[in-house]
Amino acid sequence: MLEIKNLSVSYGAIKALHGVSLSVKPGSIVTLIGSNGAGKSTTLRAVSSLVKVQTGEIVYDGKNIVGLPPHKIVARGLAQVPEGRMVFANLTVQENLMMGAYLQRDTQAIRRDRDFVFGIFPRLQEREKQIAGTLSGGEQQMLAIGRALMSKPKFLMMDEPSLGIAPLLVKTIFEKIVEINRQHGITILLVEQNANLALEISHFGYVLETGRIILQNESAALRADPKVRSAYLGG
Amino acid sequence: MSEFLQQLINGLSLGAIYALIALGYTMVYGVLRFINFAHSDVFMVGAFVGYYAIEKWHLPANSIGGGLLALAMAMAICAALGVLIERFAYRPLRGRSTLSVLITAIGVSLLLQNVAQNRQIGFGPNPKAFPNLFPYSNFHLGALTVSSNQVIVLIVTLVLLAALYFIVNHTRTGTAMRALSFNPTAASLVGINNDFIISFTFALGSSLAAAGGILYALNYPSIDPLMGTLPGLKAFVAAVLGGIGNLPGAAVGGVVLGLVETLVVACGGSTYRDAVAFGVLILILLVRPSGLLGKAEREKV
Numbered sequence A: 001m002l003e004i005k006n007l008s009v010s011y012g013a014i015k016a017l018h019g020v021s022l023s024v025k026p027g028s029i030v031t032l033i034g035s036n037g038a039g040k041s042t043t044l045r046a047v048s049s050l051v052k053v054q055t056g057e058i059v060y061d062g063k064n065i066v067g068l069p070p071h072k073i074v075a076r077g078l079a080q081v082p083e084g085r086m087v088f089a090n091l092t093v094q095e096n097l098m099m100g101a102y103l104q105r106d107t108q109a110i111r112r113d114r115d116f117v118f119g120i121f122p123r124l125q126e127r128e129k130q131i132a133g134t135l136s137g138g139e140q141q142m143l144a145i146g147r148a149l150m151s152k153p154k155f156l157m158m159d160e161p162s163l164g165i166a167p168l169l170v171k172t173i174f175e176k177i178v179e180i181n182r183q184h185g186i187t188i189l190l191v192e193q194n195a196n197l198a199l200e201i202s203h204f205g206y207v208l209e210t211g212r213i214i215l216q217n218e219s220a221a222l223r224a225d226p227k228v229r230s231a232y233l234g235g
Numbered sequence B: 001m002s003e004f005l006q007q008l009i010n011g012l013s014l015g016a017i018y019a020l021i022a023l024g025y026t027m028v029y030g031v032l033r034f035i036n037f038a039h040s041d042v043f044m045v046g047a048f049v050g051y052y053a054i055e056k057w058h059l060p061a062n063s064i065g066g067g068l069l070a071l072a073m074a075m076a077i078c079a080a081l082g083v084l085i086e087r088f089a090y091r092p093l094r095g096r097s098t099l100s101v102l103i104t105a106i107g108v109s110l111l112l113q114n115v116a117q118n119r120q121i122g123f124g125p126n127p128k129a130f131p132n133l134f135p136y137s138n139f140h141l142g143a144l145t146v147s148s149n150q151v152i153v154l155i156v157t158l159v160l161l162a163a164l165y166f167i168v169n170h171t172r173t174g175t176a177m178r179a180l181s182f183n184p185t186a187a188s189l190v191g192i193n194n195d196f197i198i199s200f201t202f203a204l205g206s207s208l209a210a211a212g213g214i215l216y217a218l219n220y221p222s223i224d225p226l227m228g229t230l231p232g233l234k235a236f237v238a239a240v241l242g243g244i245g246n247l248p249g250a251a252v253g254g255v256v257l258g259l260v261e262t263l264v265v266a267c268g269g270s271t272y273r274d275a276v277a278f279g280v281l282i283l284i285l286l287v288r289p290s291g292l293l294g295k296a297e298r299e300k301v
């Protein structure tokens, strides 16, 4: 469904990605793990066209999407829940969800999608009229995911959804990620520093280190790998 | 007392015009985080379109229909002008330092002034009398005198502010403007075409400036290519006063500034009216650095 081939990205003189390749099969959850600064967010930013691709290809549904503007990528069904959530803190929960549906025109369908999101995150419905900036971190993460779902993605990228969130809510959010994938058939590329959780819910995993993929395998096998255990799973 | 009321009315109609211009500064700041110094010249062009509409394109003067049509034409032409300025002067510099964009804005401002001053393609450097677009009369309420043009200023401003409020708060594009001004990256991740929203913002702000130009010329009916400078600067002060980036703030700031300025004149200080405007700005910013309605926000460069 998504195939990244030999992707390189630089920020000025700093090279953040050195030829990253990975692929995500339709219907699966694939995780990209690695420590801080490894280049995980840069990879997702490149897919969403938020940073310039230096070399390489990003093939989605058989077409190279490198060079398309970000909004055209969303229009193709590729959505991202960015690192740090980036909810529109000055808008209400309702308006945030409506912005998620920015490219949808059928108001009936938008209402159905909103009910679908409220089904997954009932908390958002309770807070519908609230300004998003006043939500808790966990609620903002739910909103960020809900907003991305409003764009009817076929492929959803999530950048560290567990970051800065109370442990109890992290569990809920990961359950929802599985639900979004299993019950609604959305393919997921999950970036995490919390490698334990990510490998638990994913089918396949990649390990990124200073801009290079150093390991890739079925998630279960990665969890058993001694190198992964010592570096990313706390022994 | 009636003198005070009289000045209040004068101040309100001046403040309304400042508010219309200030909204353009603040909207552009909201989406691009820079001050569009060419905005005051778009205001000037707006007044000129009103002049040409009557003198060259033969719309009827002294008529409500002709006046409204001239107003609509000025707004439409300036909306297009604003979009062109953004597209060709500012967009190529997107992502560069704020300083280079500011200098470009000053360049665009001078360009518009110079084109307007040119006798062949423009208006020429000398002031001209602005025609009476609308039927003119004075209303006397006791000791108060209100001109029909002042009433028109207030009505047009209220209608435009209501329209703007509706667009910004209750339409998809307006919500996208607010989303973009909060976080452009997040906006593009939900599928908003940021370039389109920025163009739309320039169109909206420039059309309000054009309306401001017409309304200003109605009350100060001598127009020239440099007429935008001082009202533009004051409107900029008003926008900062209200909290730059904050729409209600710009409206409030404009009205406050218009009132203060008129009261200064009424108290015999007409020589100092412009200095006082800036004095007020400095005072308010000392007490409230983010402006009257502004929220403390870290500077995004």
Ligand SMILES: Nc1ncnc2c1ncn2[C@@H]1O[C@H](COP(=O)(O)OP(=O)(O)O)[C@@H](O)[C@H]1O
Binding pocket: A011, A014, A015, A016, A034, A035, A036, A037, A038, A039, A040, A041, A042, A043
């Ligand atoms: N905007 C930026 N400007 C310069 N360097 C950056 C920028 N964003 C990230 N980097 C650098 O690129 C590398 C990868 O960063 P990132 O993709 O954010 O890593 P991760 O998400 O894995 O923590 C790091 O060395 C980081 O310092």
Ligand SMILES: [Mg+2]
Binding pocket: A037, A040, A041, A042, A083, A159
């Ligand atoms: Mg990151």
